Amino acid sequence: MSSSVLGSRRMASTIANSLSFKLGVPLRLHPHPTHTSASLGFTTFRRSYVVSSSAFANQNREYVIVGGGNAAGYAARTFVENGMADGRLAIVSKEAYAPYERPALTKAYLFPLDKKPARLPGFHTCVGSGGERQTPDWYKEKGIEMFYEDPVTNIDIEKQTLTTDSGKLLKYGSLIIATGCTASRLPEKIGGNLPGVHYIRDVADADALISSLEKAQKVVIVGGGYIGMEVAAAATGWKLDTTIIFPENHLMSRLFTPSLARRYEEFYKENGVKFLKGNSLKNIEAGSNGRVTHVKLEDGSSIEADAVIVGIGAKPAVGPFERVGLDSSVGGIQVDGLFRTSVPGIFAVGDVAAFPLKIYNRIARVEHVDHARRSAQHCIKALLTAQTHTYDYLPSFYSRVFEYEGSPRKIWWQFYGDNVGETVEVGNFDPKIATFWIDSGKLKGVLVESGSPEEFQLLPNIARSQPIVDKAKLQNASSVEEALAIVGSSL
Template identity: 85%
Template structure:
């Protein structure tokens, strides 16, 4: 799941988001946190009171960031007997994007299943199954969320009452799904949210029996779940309050191309719609959605994808960013508390390339922030994290699909836009601000063309807008942009 997600806007007349919880929330940068370099601290506690044997490094969280952090500890030879991971889920860290993509494919279309997408296969690494952690001496505590922290004593308490000790702590708790209030039916049977395997399993169970599916939200989750529902041959309607799909990234013209593709696959859209209530049927399950304008849509399965909130509890005392949400860190992912770090979706970090603080909900950032943080913790590395925003989506990829869709975006979607191509199958959109190419999106590109995108977004070359507008094809437009790059441009 990617995170330039659609705004939850005003559902039932109330904003369900806190500080901009969308994937790419940002604010102007303030100076890096003035905390000293976090060398590991000594700690002393009666061992009989502690539930974890490996106490030097503790990671809280079980998502992508935790998995890639663990791999980096292993690469430095610092995991065996020293590293403990504690997570609220019952599974070893896995590649979460699969949950709204291949995991939702019908059973006859080869759906993804664990252990197939444990980290770190998403970046071409070795699959980190539960056995992988055992073989490398990493202590794992699953299905037991951390509920409180004592910063002075350097201890954590879990839901089951375990007391855990840490020397250095990495908070990688990610996000939780934004939910509809219970009073309007947000917790009815048949209403689904997707953040983990258990959520996806429950949705699949509903899809197997479903006839009419309503997806609430026009962001990544909405687009990906709707595409999966097409694979199940279900009556599918997507409802969202914005004027077009993926409003935080797509231009109206670009969104129209994708909406037409979905409509060709039988998906219906209700745009600019606000939810008033989720109605229950005689059996207590969801039966319909009532909109603010009084209209009603029948549904036996409803999927809510209205964004996510950083899972900061119980780490508020570590220091939060009230503008973008999440835990405030510096360019080495250090919080204001010596010895405590935060990575992935939950971290509010300096986005160096654009001189602002951001919180990015994306697997690529989860991987890179984990690696940068652990390298900084274990070595003399002092250079600031320099992330280039990157988002993508892949839909309609199951067997028998008439067209597989895969787009990538790099950079910043600011300024004027130039759209090139007819979506048959390629289309490219360029964002140009003060003559500089700031962002670029490409659909159905070749491997070589996709490799060009980060070079363009990183270099921000001056481009001839008129030449781009007059390009007769995506290939020609990309050649024009490529010719604008400095000779030594690198990612």
């Protein structure tokens, strides 16, 4: 490599990576924040990535991505699109597989074999957004160096090196942390690690669960959120005795209203799923063979189970990167609107990033596939090009359940915006339903179940525009279509 080219790259890297910035850390920011002495100041200094060939087999790790999920896959694609991957990019992952679309693991991956389950390589990134399928061969063809099943165990910020579990020492110029989350686990002392107790975060977890479902008769699911709803729906495809237990009063308590949750619960019950609401797990018991046999609840009752699936949330996988700088309010690694951390040359994207949610003037950490994709793309474009506009994300969530072959009805809802304020519900769930969140006269959030493609496309426009709506008029709407037309006319 010539000295002139090398110098140009160093200069570009310095300009892109080492801009100083300040980021306020309160949960909610003022629309026009003033940075006080409490703000974190970030210094500027030159990063270098070239070391002697005697120290490393490959000198060209100008960019290193740590992680093997959606964010890593979409970041890799963006490097390729900008002509900066071949011989320059390495990906270090604890996974045995190339990056894939993780949401499949609690949906079609869990279907029985006779109901067309999803399998790799079918859902490698970036097929989830209609992009090219990035198989292991794709990374080879693009000149991207892959390190599988070798998680990073240590970082030396001053020397710009990573140490992996196998003892590899990797030099980086720019580092993108895309480690995502890990599943929250039950304590070992109450049976959280017994054979037959499952957590889902990767393909190996899902494979182990399928192995249990093939032999199981009675399944207990701990948690009434995303994981609980999606796994319970898949379990009905296996015709298993399925019970969901959770301490809240209704499903998806962080998003659904009690009325909306009741509609879903009724549908699940019609499909054979039982609910134990307002109850907490005390411990899980095993039989003489060491496998789970019962789940005991705080009220003293006991449920038979030969498979237990735990879905009680997730924690950002900050691992060895705590020194980079964590956010105390939402967890995760603190970044600015270009996903730069407090250390020049180090970035964080996806689930693990605590970023400024511009539309609502607060710091957020979003565990969602759409954010993983968009944040990765935004970060890499800012790193490699002259792009300087800050990330402007609109929160969105969705779920798809009961989609297996032979299901009496497929369920698919989408939500955009913020679930704050009063709610208006329109429709009866058969065939569709919508919930609108209104705060100070403005429409802040909207959820639609069983909408048409055109209706779903309207939702982000509504949530971003936050139109003033006539609540009484919305309440009197006779159908979801009429309600969306009322809101649409306010845009």
